Amino acid sequence: MNASWSRFNITAIVLGFAFLYLPIVLLVVFSFNESKLVTVWGGFSTKWYVSLFHNQGLMDAAWVTIRVGLISATMATVLGTLAALALTRYTRFRGRVLFSGMVFAPLVMPEVITGLSLLLLFVAVGLDRGFFTLTLAHITFSMCFVAVVVQSRLVTFDRSLEEAAMDLGAPPVKTFFQITLPVILPAIVSGWMLAFTLSIDDLVISSFTSGPGATTLPMKIYSQVRLGVTPEINAACTILIGIVACGVIAASLVNKRREVQRLRDEQAAQRG
Amino acid sequence: MKSLGNIRRDFAPWNKPDAKPYIQFKDVTKRFGDFTAVNNLSLSIYEREFFALLGASGCGKSTLLRMLAGFEEPTSGQILLDGQDLRGIPPYRRPVNMMFQSYALFPHMSVEQNIAFGLKQDGMPKADIDTRVAEMLKLVKLSQFAKRKPHQLSGGQRQRVALARAVAKRPKVLLLDEPLGALDKKLREETQFELMDLQQTLGLTFVVVTHDQEEAMTMADRIAILDKGEVMQVATPAEVYEAPGSRFVADFVGNINMFEGKVADRDGAGATITSANGVTIRTANAGDAAAGSEVAFAIRPEKIKVSSKKPEGGDNVMEGEIYDIAYLGDMTIFHVQIGNGQVVKASSLNATRATEDPLSWDDKAWISFRNDAGVVLTR
Numbered sequence: 001m002n003a004s005w006s007r008f009n010i011t012a013i014v015l016g017f018a019f020l021y022l023p024i025v026l027l028v029v030f031s032f033n034e035s036k037l038v039t040v041w042g043g044f045s046t047k048w049y050v051s052l053f054h055n056q057g058l059m060d061a062a063w064v065t066i067r068v069g070l071i072s073a074t075m076a077t078v079l080g081t082l083a084a085l086a087l088t089r090y091t092r093f094r095g096r097v098l099f100s101g102m103v104f105a106p107l108v109m110p111e112v113i114t115g116l117s118l119l120l121l122f123v124a125v126g127l128d129r130g131f132f133t134l135t136l137a138h139i140t141f142s143m144c145f146v147a148v149v150v151q152s153r154l155v156t157f158d159r160s161l162e163e164a165a166m167d168l169g170a171p172p173v174k175t176f177f178q179i180t181l182p183v184i185l186p187a188i189v190s191g192w193m194l195a196f197t198l199s200i201d202d203l204v205i206s207s208f209t210s211g212p213g214a215t216t217l218p219m220k221i222y223s224q225v226r227l228g229v230t231p232e233i234n235a236a237c238t239i240l241i242g243i244v245a246c247g248v249i250a251a252s253l254v255n256k257r258r259e260v261q262r263l264r265d266e267q268a269a270q271r272g
Numbered sequence: 273m274k275s276l277g278n279i280r281r282d283f284a285p286w287n288k289p290d291a292k293p294y295i296q297f298k299d300v301t302k303r304f305g306d307f308t309a310v311n312n313l314s315l316s317i318y319e320r321e322f323f324a325l326l327g328a329s330g331c332g333k334s335t336l337l338r339m340l341a342g343f344e345e346p347t348s349g350q351i352l353l354d355g356q357d358l359r360g361i362p363p364y365r366r367p368v369n370m371m372f373q374s375y376a377l378f379p380h381m382s383v384e385q386n387i388a389f390g391l392k393q394d395g396m397p398k399a400d401i402d403t404r405v406a407e408m409l410k411l412v413k414l415s416q417f418a419k420r421k422p423h424q425l426s427g428g429q430r431q432r433v434a435l436a437r438a439v440a441k442r443p444k445v446l447l448l449d450e451p452l453g454a455l456d457k458k459l460r461e462e463t464q465f466e467l468m469d470l471q472q473t474l475g476l477t478f479v480v481v482t483h484d485q486e487e488a489m490t491m492a493d494r495i496a497i498l499d500k501g502e503v504m505q506v507a508t509p510a511e512v513y514e515a516p517g518s519r520f521v522a523d524f525v526g527n528i529n530m531f532e533g534k535v536a537d538r539d540g541a542g543a544t545i546t547s548a549n550g551v552t553i554r555t556a557n558a559g560d561a562a563a564g565s566e567v568a569f570a571i572r573p574e575k576i577k578v579s580s581k582k583p584e585g586g587d588n589v590m591e592g593e594i595y596d597i598a599y600l601g602d603m604t605i606f607h608v609q610i611g612n613g614q615v616v617k618a619s620s621l622n623a624t625r626a627t628e629d630p631l632s633w634d635d636k637a638w639i640s641f642r643n644d645a646g647v648v649l650t651r
Contacts, residue, residue, distance in 0.1 A: 163343055164376035166363045168390030168441065182380045265424040 024241065031234035038229045048231040049239075058236055061220035064131065065200055068216060072138035073196035079139065080146025080195075081188055087147070088154040106144045114141055115208030122209065129211030137209035138199045145198060146191035153187035193251070197244070277510025283493060284508075285318040292355075294319040294477055295340065295445065300349035302335050302501075309335040311501035312349070322471050322478045324492035326485060328524075332501040333481045337447050340479065341370045354444065364393070369443035373450040375434035377422040383433050384409065384418040390441045408436040411470070428459050435467075439474060446471075448480040452487060464490045485525050489513070497521050513572075518651040522570045529576070529616050531569040535648075538563045543648065545569050549612040554587035556643040561650050571646035576618035578606045579638050580629045587643040592616070594635045606631065608639050 031049075035042025052058060087100050106114060118137045119129075127133055161183065165175040181188075203218040210219065217240075221233055285291040293316035302310040310332040317323045325333040338344045339351060342363035351358045358366065369390070378386050384405050391401045409415045412432035422430055431454070438446055451467065452460045468491050471478050482488050488495045489509040497504045497512065497520075504524075505517040516522035519530065533547035535558065543558035545567065553569050561567045583589055595615055596607035605619045618639055631637060 158374060158376065160372045160374050160376040161378060163341075163363070164370070164372055164437075165378070165389070167341055167368075167370045168437070169364045169393030170389075171362075171364050174393070179378060183378075262423060265421075269424050269426045269429070 027234050028238045028241065031231060031238040033231050033234075036231065038231060038234070048235040052232050052235045052239075055232060058217070058220060058232070061215050061217045062236075064134075064214055065217040068131070068135050068138055068214075069196045069199040072135050072142060072199045073192050075135075075139045076142040076195045077146050077188060077192040080143045080191060081150050081184075083143070083147045084150035084154055088151055088157075103144050103147050106141055107148065111141075111202075111204040115205040118205065119208040129209060129214075131214040134206060134210045134214050134216070137205050138202065141202070141205055142195035142198045145194050146188075149191040149194060150184065150187050153184050157184060193247075275510075276508075276514040279510065281493070281508065283320070285321070286316070286494065291318060293317060293352075294321070294354055295479070296350075296352040297336070298350040298352065300336075300339070300346045300351060302332070302339060302344060303347045309501055310339075310346070313501065313503055315496060315503060315506065317477065317479060319477055320475055322468065322491055322493045323480070324488035324495045325479065325481045325498060326483070326488040326495050326525075327498035328483060331498040333483075333498050334449060335501075336498075337370070337449055337479065337481045340445070341368055341447055342366045367444040368447055369438040369441055369445075370447040370449065371434050371438040371451055373453055375422075375430050375454075377430060377433055377437070379422055382419050382421055383414060383425070386422070386433055387437045387440050390437065394441065404440060408440050411439075411473075412436045427454055427456075428463070431455060431463065435470070439470070439476065442474075443476070445477045445479060448478060450482055451480060452484075453482075460487070467491060489525075497524060499524075515647055516570065516649065519568055519570070519649050522568075522647070522649060527573050527617060527619075528570050529573065531571075531614070533567065533569065535561050535563050535565050535567055542643065545648070547612075547614075549614055551590065551610065551612055551614070553646070554643045555646055555648060558648045559650070561648050565650065568649045569646055570649055571641060573605065573617040573619040574603075574621070575645035576616065576639050576641045578608060578618045578620060578631065579640070580631060580635065582638050583640045586640050589638060589640045590616075592637055592639060594631055594633055594637050597631070597633060606637070608637055610639065 030038055030041075032044050032046065033040075033042055034045040034047070083103055087096070087103065090096070115137070118133075118140065122129060122133050122136075157180070161179055162175050165179045166172065170178060201218055202216070203222055206216050206219055210216065215223075217236070221236065224230065224233055295315075295317040297313055297315040300310055300313050301308065313332075313336070315336075325336055327333045335344060339346055340353075340358075342358070342361060345359065353367070378389065381389065387405045387408050388401050391404055396404070405418075406415070409418055412435060414429060414432055414436070417425060417429060422433065425433065431451070435451070438448075448467075452463050455463060464487060467478075480488070480491065489512075492509060494506060494508055495512050496506045499520055505512060505521045507515070507517075512521060512525050516525065516528075522528050522530070531545070531547040531551060531553060533545050533551075533553075535543050536546045536552075537544045538558065538561075541558065542554070542556045543561060543563075545553045545555065545558075547553065547569070555569065558567075577583070578594075582591075590610045592608040592610035594606060595609040598605040601622070603619050603621050605617060608616050608618060610616055616639055
């Protein structure tokens with residue numbers, strides 16, 4: 001490949017990245033805007049960040065979001081891992097294909113439908129909508145993502161590891177906690193992180209299933225924007241972007257380092 | 273009577289009528305759905321024996337091993353270990369340990385943690401575990417690698433960790449599933465002898481599954497040759513090689529020339545055999561083959577002599593033409609086409625550096641063999 005920068009290449013890259021990142025850059029820039037008017041630059045200031053932390057409504061919503069995220073991601077991880085285990089291990093039961101299809105269907109189900117059906121269910125069984133129903137709904141839709149991530153790891157899991165543990169005297173439950181779980185843990189952790197991320201930025205399903213006193217950050221931002229964008233919202237979003245970016249960069253750096261270390265170890269071992 | 277092969281074996285409990293088998297398969301059948309992996313098989317293995325299950329893939333040898341370890345239950349029949357019926361005993365309560373083909377080392381544990389795993393399950397005191405692990409590491413010469421993780425080891429080192437982990441609990445029986453399958457040729461040969469020494473040192477009963485006949489011949493006291501879930505023959509390596517019980521075994525182990533034909537005449541222990549394509553063979557030992565019955569006369573290539581001049585006297589002398597030659601260094605293999613068109617393989621050891629009458633392609637040549645060099649196969 002010729003690595004020279006043709007005019008066409010440069011244009012393509014500039015346009016592509018502009019398309020992806022211009023809105024975000026604008027949002028970040030205007031979060032430091034002195035002026036109250038979102039689209040008019042009035043000089044640099046961090047006052048919106050200060051006022052953000054004094055905005056009780058936004059802070060409450062953030063707190064709800066984090067609690068829902070932590071609880072639902074954890075529950076979804078437990079259930080999703082169990083589902084993945086069942087689907088990879090018991091391969092010979094009737095209707096397995098149907099079941100695995102049903103676990104993964106919510107991945108492609110329009111959120112509006114998931115939200116609406118959950119709402120109908122909660123109304124039918126007489127559950128008051130609030131924090132509890134919101135968390136239940138988040139568990140429901142993020143569980144299948146965890147199942148997919150964990151299942152893809154389990155497919156390549158060497159069953160003879162478990163057989164070896166049992167052969168050496170470990171009963172099935174001990175084998176699961178001492179061998180299976182530690183080996184598939186990275187997949188479980190990334191499943192949890194995926195579930196947490198999905199929960200934090202969900203708007204549609206949350207809007208259907210939430211009730212008074214359980215407003216999440218995306219819901220709050222969306223409702224405030226309808227009354228007009230304030231620079232405070234820009235500040236809140238900038239913080240969110242910062243958190244997500246840090247998380248993604250940290251995760252990929254850790255992964256990369258582990259991969260490099262592993263390669264180096266293996267080469268060293270081959271040399272003797 | 274002369275003994276088969278050139279090794280004298282003093283360890284032979286299978287020949288003693290009062291010896292008690294240590295492991296016994298009694299009429300064991302194992303089916304997976306419609307597929308019969310093991311078919312009504314009976315087998316006895318003795319204490320301290322190095323026993324090999326040899327067969328092509330799908331012959332049921334691994335299933336036998338997995339039934340012994342407890343990962344599969346027989347569909348019918350009984351497996352006894354030291355007189356105890358193993359049915360219903362889960363793998364984690366059986367006094368056998370297995371070395372897996374993939375080694376199955378726990379990737380998140382160091383070498384010493386891997387070896388200590390089985391001892392911990394037994395609730396052995398920590399100090400004793402440490403002593404035993406150190407002892408095992410020394411045994412497999414990996415003491416300086418104790419803290420490494422499996423992915424930091426070479427293939428040969430991993431194999432030794434797997435071995436150390438499997439023998440750490442001092443099992444009554446060690447099961448080895450293709451123990452050398454993942455090693456390269458040179459390492460495999462070294463490791464074969466290490467395994468034999470280890471078995472001697474520890475005094476354990478070894479049951480090894482392999483598809484490599486050379487490996488089975490080198491290491492085992494006795495070999496069971498399996499085909500389609502049935503035992504074809506159980507015998508010492510020399511017996512399997514020199515006195516195969518059937519055409520299948522003769523063909524499966526080593527190289528062999530087969531002459532299909534009929535017993536023309538019996539005289540005492542010997543017989544005259546006329547092959548289907550017109551060769552007459554004299555043999556001093558024809559077993560119980562009845563006159564007129566369909567048999568195969570089988571003879572190993574190294575027992576056939578090739579010469580450029582007609583040998584004097586002797587029973588079996590045939591004229592032919594050199595069809596192909598393969599020079600292997602230590603020996604040369606000649607393919608000789610004899611009168612009736614059959615190509616006979618003959619190998620000769622290159623015991624000297626030079627010969628006076630070298631042979632070449634398309635030369636006239638004579639093949640000859642003694643009348644006790646081959647076997648008559650009725651099955």
